[in-house]
Amino acid sequence: MEPIEIAERLKEQFPFDVLDLASFRDQVQVTVKRDRIIDICNYVHKDPDISMDYLSDLCGIDYPGRRLRFEVVYNLYSLKYRHRIRIKALIPENDPSIDSVVLIWKGANWHEREACDMFGIIFNGHPDLRRILMPEDWEGYPLRKDYPLQGPDGSEYRKYEELKELHSRDDELGIK
Amino acid sequence: MGDTKDYLNSRLQNNSGLSTKKLTLSMGPQHPATHGVLRLVLELDGETVTKCTPYIGYLHRGVEKLSEHKNYLQIIPLTDRLDYVASMANNIGYCVAVEKLFGIEVPQRAQYIRTITGEMARILSHLLWLGTHALDIGAMTVFLYCFREREKLIDLFERLSGARLTVSFPRIGGVRNNADTKWLEDLYKFTDEFPMRVKQYETLINRNRIWLQRTKGIGVISAEEAVNWGLSGPTLRGSGVPYDIRKFMPYGVYDKVSWEVPTGMNGDVYDRYRVRMEEFLQSNAIIRQCIEKIPEGAIMADAPKFTLPPKDKVLSDMEHLIRQFVLITKGPQTAPEGELYVATETPKGELGFYIVSDGTGKPYRMRIRAPSFVHISALPKLCEGHLLADVIANIGSVDIVLGDCDR
Numbered sequence: 001m002e003p004i005e006i007a008e009r010l011k012e013q014f015p016f017d018v019l020d021l022a023s024f025r026d027q028v029q030v031t032v033k034r035d036r037i038i039d040i041c042n043y044v045h046k047d048p049d050i051s052m053d054y055l056s057d058l059c060g061i062d063y064p065g066r067r068l069r070f071e072v073v074y075n076l077y078s079l080k081y082r083h084r085i086r087i088k089a090l091i092p093e094n095d096p097s098i099d100s101v102v103l104i105w106k107g108a109n110w111h112e113r114e115a116c117d118m119f120g121i122i123f124n125g126h127p128d129l130r131r132i133l134m135p136e137d138w139e140g141y142p143l144r145k146d147y148p149l150q151g152p153d154g155s156e157y158r159k160y161e162e163l164k165e166l167h168s169r170d171d172e173l174g175i176k
Numbered sequence: 177m178g179d180t181k182d183y184l185n186s187r188l189q190n191n192s193g194l195s196t197k198k199l200t201l202s203m204g205p206q207h208p209a210t211h212g213v214l215r216l217v218l219e220l221d222g223e224t225v226t227k228c229t230p231y232i233g234y235l236h237r238g239v240e241k242l243s244e245h246k247n248y249l250q251i252i253p254l255t256d257r258l259d260y261v262a263s264m265a266n267n268i269g270y271c272v273a274v275e276k277l278f279g280i281e282v283p284q285r286a287q288y289i290r291t292i293t294g295e296m297a298r299i300l301s302h303l304l305w306l307g308t309h310a311l312d313i314g315a316m317t318v319f320l321y322c323f324r325e326r327e328k329l330i331d332l333f334e335r336l337s338g339a340r341l342t343v344s345f346p347r348i349g350g351v352r353n354n355a356d357t358k359w360l361e362d363l364y365k366f367t368d369e370f371p372m373r374v375k376q377y378e379t380l381i382n383r384n385r386i387w388l389q390r391t392k393g394i395g396v397i398s399a400e401e402a403v404n405w406g407l408s409g410p411t412l413r414g415s416g417v418p419y420d421i422r423k424f425m426p427y428g429v430y431d432k433v434s435w436e437v438p439t440g441m442n443g444d445v446y447d448r449y450r451v452r453m454e455e456f457l458q459s460n461a462i463i464r465q466c467i468e469k470i471p472e473g474a475i476m477a478d479a480p481k482f483t484l485p486p487k488d489k490v491l492s493d494m495e496h497l498i499r500q501f502v503l504i505t506k507g508p509q510t511a512p513e514g515e516l517y518v519a520t521e522t523p524k525g526e527l528g529f530y531i532v533s534d535g536t537g538k539p540y541r542m543r544i545r546a547p548s549f550v551h552i553s554a555l556p557k558l559c560e561g562h563l564l565a566d567v568i569a570n571i572g573s574v575d576i577v578l579g580d581c582d583r
Binding site: 024025027029053054055056057059061062073075079082084086105106107108109110111114118131132133134135142143147149 | 232233236238240241242245276277279401403404405406407417419424425514515516517519526528530532540541543545549550552553554582583
C-alpha cells in the first residue's frame with residue numbers, strides 16, 4: 001500500500017481523532033489527538049492490509065510556543081509490506097500524559113522511559129517509568145527547549161579565575 | 177543437570193537449619209565483559225538469574241541536545257562517536273538522512289567510496305565483536321587474530337581520511353577526499369586474503385565442544401518476539417527474519433552489486449555468531465565488486481546552497497569565499513522545512529535519524545534511534561531463567577556498544 005493510502009484509511013476509521021495529514025519527500029505523517037492512541041495503534045498493528053509490526057522509533061518533540069506543547073512521534077514500519085508511516089500525538093503542557101503502547105509493541109518500553117526522562121511526558125500504564133539516561137535523582141527535563149545546554153550549573157564555572165578568559169565573551173556570543 | 181539440583185534441594189530440605197537466599201549482584205559499570213559502561217543488577221538463586229535489570233546512562237553525552245545548537249556540518253563529528261567502533265557507518269547514516277531532507281543527489285563515485293568504507297566499517301566492527309565475544313566465553317586466542325586484521329583496515333582508513341577510529345569522512349553531498357588508485361589496489365589485496373583469515377578464525381572455535389555447548393540453545397528469542405521488541409541487524413536475522421535495510425530500502429550502491437543476506441534459524445547465540453561470520457564474507461564480496469566497478473567522477477554534489485566549494489576556488493574566487501563563509505558559520509540557509517526518518521544498516525542494527533528541520537541552518541530536533549538501546553532493553557528477556565555464565569554469552573552475542581546506546 002502507498003503510505004498516503006494508509007493515512008486515508010486511518011482518517012476514515014478515526015474521523016474525529018485525526019487532525020492533520022502531511023507528506024514530505026514521500027514520507028507521510030498523521031497528526032492525531034492523544035485520547036484514543038491505543039485504539040489507533042492497535043488498528044495499524046492488527047489490520048491485515050496495514051500490519052505495522054515493527055516500532056522503529058518513539059520520541060518526543062518540544063514546541064514551546066504552542067498550547068499543545070509536546071508531540072509524541074511513533075515511527076512505524078511493516079516488515080510484511082515494507083511501508084512506513086509516522087503518527088504524531090499532540091499533548092498539552094498542563095497535563096503531559098498519554099497512554100502507553102507497551103502492550104502492543106514491547107520495544108516501546110525503553111523509548112517511553114527516555115521520552116519521560118528527557119521531556120517529562122507521563123505514559124499511563126507503563127510498568128516501570130523511571131529515569132533511564134539521567135541519574136535517578138536528577139531534577140529537570142534536559143531536552144526541553146528552556147533547559148540550558150550546559151546544564152543547570154553551567155554558569156557556575158564562570159566564577160573560577162582560571163576560566164575567566166574562556167568565558168569572557170559568553171554573554172556577547174549568547175552561550176548559556 | 178536437573179536431577180543434581182533436585183537431589184541437592186532434597187538434601188537441603190532434609191538437613192534442617194540450612195536455607196538458601198537470593199543474592200543481588202551488581203555487575204557494575206566497570207566490568208571487563210560488559211563491553212563498556214553497562215550496569216546489570218542480577219538477582220541470583222544459586223547460579224540461575226531470576227531477575228535482570230540493566231542500568232544505562234553512564235556514557236550519556238547529550239548528543240541530541242548538542243545537535244540543536246550546531247549546524248548540519250558540525251554534527252558529523254558528533255555522530256562519529258555514537259558507535260565508535262564502526263564510526264564510518266554512523267556518519268553515512270547521518271549524511272544519507274540529511275541529503276534526503278535537502279534533496280541533494282550524491283555523485284556516483286562518492287556513493288561507491290561511501291559503500292566501500294561502510295563495508296570496511298562493518299568488517300571492523302564484526303572483528304571487534306568476534307574478538308571480545310570469544311574472549312568473554314574463554315577462547316582467548318581469537319582476540320589477537322582479529323586485531324591483526326583490524327590494524328590493516330585501520331591503516332587504510334588513516335591513509336584515506338587521516339584518522340584511525342573516528343573518521344568524520346563523508347560530508348553533506350559527498351565525501352571529503354578522493355580514494356586514489358594505490359589505495360584501492362591495497363584494499364583489493366586485502367580482500368584477496370581475507371576469506372582465508374575468516375577460515376582461520378573458524379578453525380579456532382567452530383568445532384570446539386566447549387564453544388558449541390556454551391552457545392547452542394542459549395539466549396533463544398523467537399522471530400515474532402524479536403520483531404515486537406524492535407531488534408534489528410544480525411540480532412534479528414539470527415532468529416530467521418531476513419530484515420536488512422540495505423535490501424529493503426537501498427541507499428548507496430547496494431542495489432548495484434550482488435550479495436546475500438545471511439539468516440539464522442533458531443535464534444540462539446550460535447546462530448547469531450554464524451550470521452556475523454557469513455557477513456564477513458558478504459562484505460568482502462561487496463567491497464571487491466565495488467572496487468571493480470567504481471567510476472571516475474566528482475566526489476561532491478553540485479548543490480551550491482548546501483555543499484562546501486572546493487578549496488582552490490575558495491582561495492581564488494570571491495563568490496566561493498562567501499559561500500564557504502556562510503555555510504561554515506551559519507549553516508545552509510535555504511534548508512526546507514519538514515521532517516524525515518531515515519534508517520540505515522550499521523553493523524549493530526538499524527540506526528535511524530529522525531530530523532526535524534525548521535528552515536534554519538541548525539536542526540530543530542535530531543532524534544537518534546540507536547540499535548544498542550533497543551537491544552539492551554531486550555537483555556532481561558534473554559537472560560532471565562538461565563545461568564549466570566549465559567548472561568556473558570548473551571551480552572556478547574547481542575553486540576552492544578554503550579556509545580550507541582547512551583548517545
